Amino acid sequence: MLLQSRAVFALGLRMCSSHVIKGPLMDTARPSSDMSEFRKTFSKAKHIVIITGAGVSAESGVPTFRGENEKWRKWQSQDLATPEAFSRTPSRVWEFYHYRRELLLNKKPSAAHLAIAECEARLKKQGRSVVIITQCTDDLHRQAGSKHILRIHGSLMETRCVSCGHVTVNKRSPICAALKGKGAPGPDVADAQIPVDKLPRCDESDCHGLLRPNVVFFGETLDSHILTKVEKEMEICDLCLVVGASSIVYPAAMFGPRVASRGVPVAEFNTTATPKTEYFTKSKPGGREVTAHRVSP
Numbered sequence: 001m002l003l004q005s006r007a008v009f010a011l012g013l014r015m016c017s018s019h020v021i022k023g024p025l026m027d028t029a030r031p032s033s034d035m036s037e038f039r040k041t042f043s044k045a046k047h048i049v050i051i052t053g054a055g056v057s058a059e060s061g062v063p064t065f066r067g068e069n070e071k072w073r074k075w076q077s078q079d080l081a082t083p084e085a086f087s088r089t090p091s092r093v094w095e096f097y098h099y100r101r102e103l104l105l106n107k108k109p110s111a112a113h114l115a116i117a118e119c120e121a122r123l124k125k126q127g128r129s130v131v132i133i134t135q136c137t138d139d140l141h142r143q144a145g146s147k148h149i150l151r152i153h154g155s156l157m158e159t160r161c162v163s164c165g166h167v168t169v170n171k172r173s174p175i176c177a178a179l180k181g182k183g184a185p186g187p188d189v190a191d192a193q194i195p196v197d198k199l200p201r202c203d204e205s206d207c208h209g210l211l212r213p214n215v216v217f218f219g220e221t222l223d224s225h226i227l228t229k230v231e232k233e234m235e236i237c238d239l240c241l242v243v244g245a246s247s248i249v250y251p252a253a254m255f256g257p258r259v260a261s262r263g264v265p266v267a268e269f270n271t272t273a274t275p276k277t278e279y280f281t282k283s284k285p286g287g288r289e290v291t292a293h294r295v296s297p
Contacts, residue, residue, distance in 0.1 A: 090199055114144050234259055
């Protein structure tokens with residue numbers, strides 16, 4: 001089995017870390033950045049896995065949880081995206097996610113989204129397949145035309161009831177009357193302190209429970225059904241591309257190295273080196289210009 005321990009996936013939490021694991025995986029690849037060699041490998045691949053992260057959507061203007069968007073008001077974005085924060089201050093967390101939802105409603109797929117969708121469609125005509133495993137919680141891959149998408153961190157355009165568990169696509173704008181005009185990110189903006197009964201509520205009959213964004217908060221267990229599908233894709237792919245992913249959020253950070261550990265070529269497309277670049281190739285930061293790196297098994 002690809003995974004030495006199923007707990008890496010099924011019991012994996014969404015965690016943020018810059019730790020780079022040392023050990024046997026470091027010796028599974030010989031560094032290479034030969035694009036002609038990569039093209040040959042790509043032309044022969046029958047089942048390609050593309051792992052995408054926030055960098056793909058950043059080009060569409062979607063804020064990440066890091067860099068200049070590390071804070072929302074005076075709060076760390078990663079500290080708001082937790083079950084504890086939602087339990088303590090659901091109004092503040094909903095303002096934060098309402099702000100992100102409203103931004104997404106006006107965003108369009110980036111060149112990367114479109115290229116990935118085009119690649120999937122073109123290869124399908126050749127009897128080859130592409131699956132996208134994304135950490136992004138936006139809907140831009142689907143808008144670009146991609147069909148086979150596994151969202152490991154959920155979707156901002158879905159809600160889940162904390163009482164009955166019902167999940168539904170929810171693109172209302174605003175998502176509820178009390179949040180209209182709320183969520184401005186300025187450091188001096190005060191919390192709206194919306195009463196819990198005025199926050200988004202479940203439409204299921206006889207429920208009316210509090211809704212939350214259907215995303216995986218930091219510290220929560222990832223959906224085991226999605227992870228089972230991810231594991232299968234990792235086991236059968238013959239080429240893996242890592243695109244716009246920082247490789248510091250687990251367990252997704254280990255997807256590429258796990259594929260490389262069984263001798264499958266892995267290529268990283270990023271504007272800068274990541275904590276996992278050394279697993280794949282020598283670091284060649286590319287500034288604003290995307291660089292492509294290939295690893296040979």
